Amino acid sequence: MASKHVIRRAAALREQINEHNYRYYVLNEPTIPDAEFDRLLRELEGLERRYPESITPDSPTQRVGAQPLEAFSEVVHEIPMLSLGNAFDEGEVRAFDRRLRERLRVDVLEYVCEIKLDGLAISLMYEGGKLKRAATRGDGTVGEDVTQNVRTIKSIPLSLRAQRFPRVLEVRGEVFMTHEGFVALNKMQSAHGQKIFANPRNAAAGSLRQLDPRITASRPLDMFCYGIGKVEGVLSDRHSDILARLRECGLKVSPETVVVNGVHECLDYYHHIVAIRHRLAYAIDGVVYKVNAMQQQQTVGYIARAPRWAIAHKFPPEEELTKVLAIEVQVGRTGALTPVARLKPVLVGGVTVTNATLHNEDEIKRKDVRVGDTVIVRRAGDVIPEVVQVVKERRPKTARSFSMPRRCPICNSEVVRAQGEAIARCSGGLYCPAQRMQVILHFASRRAMNIEGLGDKLVSQLVRKGYVKTVADLYSLRVDQLAALPRMGERSATKLDRALKNSKLTTLARFLYALGIRDIGEATAELLAAHFGSLKALEQADVEELQKVPDVGPVVASNVAAFFRQGHNRRVIKRLLDANLCWKTRPPMAPGHRPLSGQMFVITGTLASMTREEAKQRLQALGAKVTASVSKNTRFVVVGTDPGSKLERAEQLGIRLLDERALLDLLEGT
Numbered sequence: 001m002a003s004k005h006v007i008r009r010a011a012a013l014r015e016q017i018n019e020h021n022y023r024y025y026v027l028n029e030p031t032i033p034d035a036e037f038d039r040l041l042r043e044l045e046g047l048e049r050r051y052p053e054s055i056t057p058d059s060p061t062q063r064v065g066a067q068p069l070e071a072f073s074e075v076v077h078e079i080p081m082l083s084l085g086n087a088f089d090e091g092e093v094r095a096f097d098r099r100l101r102e103r104l105r106v107d108v109l110e111y112v113c114e115i116k117l118d119g120l121a122i123s124l125m126y127e128g129g130k131l132k133r134a135a136t137r138g139d140g141t142v143g144e145d146v147t148q149n150v151r152t153i154k155s156i157p158l159s160l161r162a163q164r165f166p167r168v169l170e171v172r173g174e175v176f177m178t179h180e181g182f183v184a185l186n187k188m189q190s191a192h193g194q195k196i197f198a199n200p201r202n203a204a205a206g207s208l209r210q211l212d213p214r215i216t217a218s219r220p221l222d223m224f225c226y227g228i229g230k231v232e233g234v235l236s237d238r239h240s241d242i243l244a245r246l247r248e249c250g251l252k253v254s255p256e257t258v259v260v261n262g263v264h265e266c267l268d269y270y271h272h273i274v275a276i277r278h279r280l281a282y283a284i285d286g287v288v289y290k291v292n293a294m295q296q297q298q299t300v301g302y303i304a305r306a307p308r309w310a311i312a313h314k315f316p317p318e319e320e321l322t323k324v325l326a327i328e329v330q331v332g333r334t335g336a337l338t339p340v341a342r343l344k345p346v347l348v349g350g351v352t353v354t355n356a357t358l359h360n361e362d363e364i365k366r367k368d369v370r371v372g373d374t375v376i377v378r379r380a381g382d383v384i385p386e387v388v389q390v391v392k393e394r395r396p397k398t399a400r401s402f403s404m405p406r407r408c409p410i411c412n413s414e415v416v417r418a419q420g421e422a423i424a425r426c427s428g429g430l431y432c433p434a435q436r437m438q439v440i441l442h443f444a445s446r447r448a449m450n451i452e453g454l455g456d457k458l459v460s461q462l463v464r465k466g467y468v469k470t471v472a473d474l475y476s477l478r479v480d481q482l483a484a485l486p487r488m489g490e491r492s493a494t495k496l497d498r499a500l501k502n503s504k505l506t507t508l509a510r511f512l513y514a515l516g517i518r519d520i521g522e523a524t525a526e527l528l529a530a531h532f533g534s535l536k537a538l539e540q541a542d543v544e545e546l547q548k549v550p551d552v553g554p555v556v557a558s559n560v561a562a563f564f565r566q567g568h569n570r571r572v573i574k575r576l577l578d579a580n581l582c583w584k585t586r587p588p589m590a591p592g593h594r595p596l597s598g599q600m601f602v603i604t605g606t607l608a609s610m611t612r613e614e615a616k617q618r619l620q621a622l623g624a625k626v627t628a629s630v631s632k633n634t635r636f637v638v639v640g641t642d643p644g645s646k647l648e649r650a651e652q653l654g655i656r657l658l659d660e661r662a663l664l665d666l667l668e669g670t
Contacts, residue, residue, distance in 0.1 A: 118201045118283040119200075153221045165249055166233035201283065256280075285314060376391065452495075538564070601638060639659055
């Protein structure tokens with residue numbers, strides 16, 4: 001049994017080690033030699049080995065020690081981890097600033113300027129000052145629980161340093177790998193005959209998603225914090241002060257972060273970072289501008305899945321010369337034919353590029369790209385490789401011109417190109433094998449029909465064996481068929497069969513989104529479902545009628561009308577309905593009517609029947625405004641399980657509360 005002296009000594013050692021870790025990994029200001037640090041750590045390890053009861057969860061010895069996982073569990077982000085809109089030139093940044101000033105009716109805005117790290121977004125949940133959970137961004141709504149791995153990153157505190165902090169504090173940031181760490185890791189990988197990483201971002205992402213935390217612990221990962229998510233309490237009314245509070249808590253924040261006034265100073269910051277970019281220890285792909293005042297952030301709000309109050313100003317992409325070896329055509333999920341240049345491998349922006357998009361036939365003609373040409377290739381937005389231009393002085397006499405095929409290279413269906421459109425498309429629709437795989441995966445995805453267990457490999461097997469040719473065939477699959485497939489078995493087959501049956505009861509909006517109609521996302525699908533009330537009414541609507549739906553313009557209307565004009569699409573839908581896919585019907589809304597227009601909602605806690613993001617989109621489709629915080633202007637607060645401080649605030653203000661059943665009644669009854 002550990003004596004009081006042992007307990008006190010272990011606590012003192014933990015405090016010293018954590019302090020030295022903070023100074024070394026966060027401040028980069030070590031105050032003792034490595035040998036002395038190792039001595040302190042060995043003494044603590046010895047005490048805890050002899051007296052296991054003295055071990056605490058936040059002890060520096062406990063960063064690594066968990067057993068490898070079989071798979072990562074899912075984490076639902078109570079506040080979605082949104083992406084950012086992009087600006088690629090100064091004009092777009094000025095337009096962003098102008099829109100904000102007009103909305104807020106101010107002459108000059110105060111911004112926080114930050115570097116945009118090229119890493120992996122992460123959420124850290126602290127409760128009572130202790131790290132309880134870490135999760136990846138995932139799709140913004142659902143991520144993966146990587147707590148065991150994040151605990152191995154020494155720059156991330158297991159306990160917050162500040163004396164005062166919110167009871168619940170969700171910190172958001174970017175996990176990354178320095179250039180030096182990346183080079184060292186690849187040398188080690190090469191020496192052991194293991195995979196070489198293409199760039200620091202891939203190395204960081206791959207390292208963080210290891211099922212064995214001991215592997216993650218061996219990788220040189222770091223993290224900078226850039227904001228917060230769920231908080232019980234108030235940190236500050238300015239974003240810059242929130243970052244300062246995070247520093248006080250022992251969390252790392254980029255030293256390049258500054259506060260500026262007006263768009264001119266934002267652009268000055270951008271040019272400064274461009275000038276020093278090559279000297280930074282880590283990869284960045286741009287800078288981020290954020291409105292500093294939290295109240296102003298709340299006022300301007302969000303659009304789709306991005307905040308209006310922040311934007312990423314991306315760097316000009318890096319470019320290199322290479323040769324076009326061939327031009328091939330790829331057929332996408334929507335039937336779009338995209339010419340792709342097969343290139344002589346070349347390193348662009350730290351990534352080996354072998355293919356580059358040529359976009360469409362008009363672009364090939366405009367740039368006059370031919371097989372055999374030497375071309376300038378770049379990664380547009382540092383992501384998608386594209387051919388910028390041809391170096392015609394190097395064109396060989398054997399260079400060959402390219403023409404778009406008149407028949408689909410996959411299914412031999414006719415290729416059509418609508419008047420005024422640049423993209424040619426396969427007319428094979430749901431029958432084209434190139435489209436079939438992605439159509440099925442989209443149909444089964446979580447936000448569509450939510451058929452759990454129907455992943456890439458299984459869909460590939462089902463398509464390859466001819467069991468599934470359209471999405472309707474999914475509902476004819478037998479358990480014995482599925483059980484006979486490699487790596488399936490009776491248990492997995494029965495589970496998938498149950499998931500297929502459960503998916504039959506859905507909503508009209510989900511069903512419309514699942515069909516994969518071009519340009520129809522979740523929000524537009526909800527608007528169409530609310531406006532028409534039934535699938536039959538939507539199928540019969542012409543372009544003019546479709547444009548009466550809020551936010552549906554002529555292009556989207558034409559896509560919807562064209563989809564339902566196709567006989568093969570209607571036949572697949574009939575087969576789906578014959579398989580007993582169904583949903584509750586709702587009466588159509590009157591033209592232009594949005595029953596919740598002007599009403600402000602706040603959602604807190606976890607909902608069982610839908611994600612909070614789905615609930616938000618359904619409310620917005622009916623005209624409601626959904627905000628992140630409760631105020632006197634809030635009309636309703638939707639309360640799920642495990643609600644936070646928003647519930648207390650709503651009760652204090654006497655705001656009407658809706659449980660999940662009441663929310664569903666409201667959505668289905670309006």
